[in-house]
Amino acid sequence: MAAACARTLGKVGWCLLESPGARRSGTVSYLLGKGNANGSRRAFGTGGTGVRSKLLSSVRGGGGKVLGCAFLLGGGLGLYRTAAFSVQQHLAEEEEETTVSGGGLKLTLYQYKTCPFCSKVRAFLDYYGLPYQIVEVNPVMRQEIKWSAYRKVPILMVNGDVQLNDSSVIISALRTYSINKEKSMSEIVRSYPEVKFVNERGKEVTEYNNKYWLMLSEDETEMIYPEKGMQKEEMKWREWADSWLVHLISPNVYRTTGEALASFDYIVREGKFGTFEGFFAKYVGAAAMFFISKRLKSRHNLQDDVRQDLYKAVNDWVAAVGKQRRFMGGDHPNLADLAVFGVLRVMEGLQAFDDMMDNTKVEHWYRRMERATLNHQGRN
Template sequence: MRQEIKWSTYRKVPILMVDEDVQLNDSSVIVSSLKTYLASKEKNMADILRCYPEMKSVNEGGKEVMEYNNKYWLMLSEADTALVYPEKGMQKEEMKWRKWADDWLVHLISPNVYRTTGEALASFDYIVREGKFGSLEGFFAKYVGAAAMFIIAKRLKSRHNLQDDVRQDLYKAVNDWVAAIGKTRKFMGGDCPNLADLAVFGVLRVMEGLQAFDDMMANTKVKHWYRRMETATQNHQGRH
């Protein structure tokens, strides 16, 4: 909840604290920093973080937001880069699809999970069930939240130029993703997931348990890759 991150000037989640003094903001910065750390043991987090400087920018809605330079880039020596990306084009492809997940795929979630009043209520029922709400607070959060997000989702739909039938954008997006992996690879990273696989999985996973997710699984080709990702993330099988 908002009050739980009062101590931070950056007001979004996730935030990762390292040893109670280094604060990592933004999920892509967190992922790139952790991956850099794991792949190049000699650097410390504070030094790594300095490679992702913040800058203020203006978003599609005209609002001032914090952006982070280089957020899809790993800060590795040439030798370490060759270990993480053994083949030509792997690094560029990973960056392209991580950016796609942040700039396009993620914007399909709200319009899809708050598409109808019934779906908005189901989404908030899930949020309230999983979150820390008192029973009265939860009751209000569910109905007020669902109504607000139903309206906001329509605004997001037009801001990001989605089709009238928002499911079609979702289906096309995940089918494009599966096509980019192709028939010969298990993951975009090859035999193990890379950071693009992780980013796309992270976005799709938040819809689990909702109608949008079931519709996507039934009407697209993403199912096999998605099931492989579930197993891979549970068993810590990321590329290293």
């Protein structure tokens, strides 16, 4: 969430400054909510008229450039604080030993804290009790991963020389390594070849073959999946978490202007912003993501009330787990459990999370997953 927000602040700011339309009220009026696809004339605000009236007056007074500067300033100030906080966190964690007990692996995770894909990886590492070092990546400049041709997160570095990209590849490769003692991590990674193609929007996309497969022998597969259909079920729901569930997060946490502000209030608190910096990061970022969430809703064909899509998805998951199992993996979480838990966890503390708990049947499963990851139950 925070990654997309920060990049958007910069892009929107430059767009406002460079576009000829920024000198006219039309472009800025659209950004302020005066001309969306449904003809709505709701302007974003804080519930009071002070901030909204100041923004509108700046627009009417030829304030396209002013608003553009506000976006850039807000993004810049926010990123400065994020970078400073990340450096402090990085230095503190460097002091910890990061070698996996018995496995001989040194793991470094490059992430955005509120990214659901990164949260999936952390859920896996925590459940299996694998020590790892975190490097928080600046979501706009991404200087922390400038050494990598792959410019997204999560990235997991293994022993400083093997790079794992894509959350599902990371999880599959590490799980394979923990079971198959005959292959090195370098050999395992070659089983997940990179494929590049241009999607329907004309954007080059990188995907990975086999990313939901564990590269095991027949005997090892039977040991991990003793019952017929267990492997296919796990793979199906891991793919579902990536291709559907994750796309419900942003439209729900930025569903309304109030929820967008609450989400950015959370982001500001996590980043330890000062009062002035937090104001720009919160209000300008919330406005940008409110409009982006509407575009995402249209792209993924969600209902007008996106909560209903979230509720249905979560209840579908609970129904798939069933009443007879503690987890989809049975008595212990499998990789699908960890993936779904990791995605849903990024909404904790927000209204969307509370609504999900109140209006679905997910709570008992979710609390069991919390305990399992907190206590590193997969270590045994």
